[in-house]
Amino acid sequence: IAIGLVGNFFSFLVFSSKDMRSVSSNVYLLLLACSDSFYLISVLFAKILSVLKCIYFTNSAIDPYNNSIVWCSIFQFILDLCSNYSTSLILAFTMERFIAIYLPIRFKDLCTVRRARLI
Numbered sequence: 001i002a003i004g005l006v007g008n009f010f011s012f013l014v015f016s017s018k019d020m021r022s023v024s025s026n027v028y029l030l031l032l033a034c035s036d037s038f039y040l041i042s043v044l045f046a047k048i049l050s051v052l053k054c055i056y057f058t059n060s061a062i063d064p065y066n067n068s069i070v071w072c073s074i075f076q077f078i079l080d081l082c083s084n085y086s087t088s089l090i091l092a093f094t095m096e097r098f099i100a101i102y103l104p105i106r107f108k109d110l111c112t113v114r115r116a117r118l119i
Contacts, residue, residue, distance in 0.1 A: 001040050001043060001044050001047075004036065004037075004040045005037060005040055005041070008033040008034075008036050008037040008040070009033075009037070011029065011030075011032075011033035012030065012033045012034065012037070015027075015029050015030035015033065016030055021113070022113060023113070024096060024111045024112055024113045024115065024116035025093060025096055025097070025111075025116075027113055027116040027117055028089050028092055028093040028096070028116060029093070031089055032086060032089045032090065032093070035082050035085045035086045035089060036082075036086055038078070038082045039079070039082035039083055039086060042075065042078055042079045042082060043079070045075075046075070046079070092116075092119045096111050096116070099111055
């Protein structure tokens, strides 16, 4: 998790520069770094809660993640959203590369930064 967060942080720094944001494929990679970071943070949060439950709250009913339907639902929604969003971004990035290879003449018209941001 730590290595992933550090790597995503550096990816965010690189892809968020003004020059890099002018290319549509870099927009996908910037958003992918953000989405993966949120996913790693949510996994870290889940692991910390489960470790705390095992060590400190073994006989206690204090466990917001497992005992609260609301928190469990919200947390699972965020976890699934980040995971599915990363997959969708990879699919969009792959489709853009497909267009670049098979329609190189129309690539600049079809794959714009504006469309990448909308997707």
